Amino acid sequence: MKHITIVAPNCQTNLGTVACIAGAYEIFSRAGEYFKESGNKELYKIEIAGVASNTALAGGLFSVNIHTPVADIKRTNLVIIPSLNANFEKGGKGNTEIIDWIVNQYKNGAEIATMCSGAFMLASTGLLDGRSCSTHWNYANLFRTLYPDVNLQPDELITDENGIYTNGGAYSFLNLALYLVEKYYDRKTAIFCSKVFQIEMDRQSQSPFIIFRGQKQHNDEMVKEAQAYIESQLTEKISIETLSSKFSVGRRNFDRRFIKATGNTPIEYMQRVKVESAKRAFETTRKSINEIMYEVGYSDLKAFREVFRKFTGVSPLVYRSKYNKDAAGI
Structure with a gap:
């Protein structure tokens, strides 16, 4: 046996x-x-x-x-x-x-x-x-x-x-x-x-169960400032070139430091911040998918759905119906 x-x-x-x-x-x-x-x-x-x-x-x-x-x-x-x-x-x-x-x-x-x-x-x-x-x-x-x-x-x-x-x-x-x-x-x-x-x-x-709080258990102050800036500009589309120049760091070096500190590329980090904000809105408001999409800086519904599914495993509609009974019929 x-x-x-x-x-x-x-x-x-x-x-x-x-x-x-x-x-x-x-x-x-x-x-x-x-x-x-x-x-x-x-x-x-x-x-x-x-x-x-x-x-x-x-x-x-x-x-x-x-x-x-x-x-x-x-x-x-x-x-x-x-x-x-x-x-x-x-x-x-x-x-x-x-x-x-x-x-x-x-x-x-x-x-x-x-x-x-x-x-x-x-x-x-x-x-x-x-x-x-x-x-x-x-x-x-x-x-x-x-x-x-x-x-x-x-x-x-x-x-x-x-x-x-x-x-x-x-x-x-x-x-x-x-x-x-x-x-x-x-x-x-x-x-x-x-x-x-x-x-x-x-x-x-x-x-679907992950609550993204940002990876900030690191000691790179420049990256922390970049993270804070990304989180404060939810409705904006920020290019990585603009972000790296804001902190006077070359694009390649900026990417390298950001990945080392957070485990995500700057683009992935932006996407995760936006998706987490969208999740909270789906859970707590009766706003439409389009309204929430615009609030987190997306104008293309297909692109928003793809990014949302990438990080949650489900579509925005399924997520809302699962976590917000009041808004499920909208």
């Missing part, structure tokens, strides 16, 4: 950690039961593993009685890392034994899956360097700062590369669980779990 390990971190846990551990265990357990009920042999033994026999979670509000210490698991097929709280660097230092075990398991052929901010723990091992990764959109800027060698994809709900799976934020771990059930069992079992637990199948993006 093969083996799936759900990790119970030793420290830096929160309520999200509890949800990830309990949710993953319940979904995989039910998947195994259904797979066996369908006439198949039992495939996986599912265990929660940690360092202490009784592991306190979420500041002691909850605790979990682990099935086995990680040191006693010599070989597993899949390791699932739950989310952590926001003090990620301490989380890595406090979970050294678990981290070392995870690295050894991966070297021995195990696959690794991280849920939400659990990606920070895995990134601290170096296993994500040069690879694609997702995490909660709210932690994207910090993640880029701490782990610049990782190819962060914050719009993606799930990444799957070289036996490493990561996913976006919060309760989207449920979507990763379904994805893994399909991988480790089959599509039929995943559909069954989708129906039993009422989780939408095949979600691929967390873009």
